[in-house]
Amino acid sequence: MLRIEFDGRPASAEQLRLPALVNYGHFTAMQVRSGKVRGLDLHLKRLDASTRELFDAELDHDRVRDHIRHALGDDISDASVRVYVFGPDTADTVSIMVTVRGPATMPSAPHRLKAVPYQRPVPHIKHIGGFGQIYYGRLAERDGFDQALLTGPGGVIAEGAITNIGFFDGTTVTWPDAPALQGITLQLLEPRLDGAGLPSRRSTVGLADLPSFEAAFITNSQGIAPVGQIDDLTFPVGVDLMKTLAQVYETVPWDTI
Missing domain, CATH: 3.30.470.10 (Aminotransferase class 4, branched-chain amino acid transferase, N-terminal domain)
Known part of the structure; x- marks a missing residue:
């Protein structure tokens, strides 16, 4: 359709x-x-x-x-x-x-991300013309990954090619503090997490920091999904984390158009 x-x-x-x-x-x-x-x-x-x-x-x-x-x-x-x-x-x-x-939902299987040296121009705007995202996304898929993970100088993580990404250290959710689009699902989740006993913060996250996290997840308009791998590093699915994120997201009201 x-x-x-x-x-x-x-x-x-x-x-x-x-x-x-x-x-x-x-x-x-x-x-x-x-x-x-x-x-x-x-x-x-x-x-x-x-x-x-x-x-x-x-x-x-x-x-x-x-x-x-x-x-x-x-x-x-x-x-x-x-x-x-x-x-x-x-x-x-x-x-x-x-x-x-037709309606769509985020695939629930753990996503595999490939880090690439690219950041969206004017990243705070959801602009048309995503050549770089598509180009690096195709390269990631060619190598067996689901999506590209956009990074800046020094391997600083910004966002997924079509998602935001969050990391969990066992206590706190960390959203990368780097130039990126502030997705609507991120904006809906972030202020509600603390009330669910899941504090969150903004902080610089580099590829070298990834082993310090227990789990990761991605968000976009289609929903929330776990990250199972970034490059060669695997992440176990944070079952309790994903359950809490889903419960928080379910509390977001639906607005009549």
């Missing part, structure tokens, strides 16, 4: 010319269930902040919600939805493209 709408109407070839030829814009990705989304306000704030930074324009939250609802229509209640924002072409306002695909 794939449905694409541009400014509230089925996308035409002329409208798709903009994203095809102009590699400048941003987006957010969400899972919709029964017409609801976790962290809807965070998605809207992300879109608005990026629109201001990239296009010096404001983005009406109600307009975004209207376009999502219209793209879902009356026949789709569960879906993977992306909302893209592109700059003005001949119009006076930014354009919004909504794509709708």
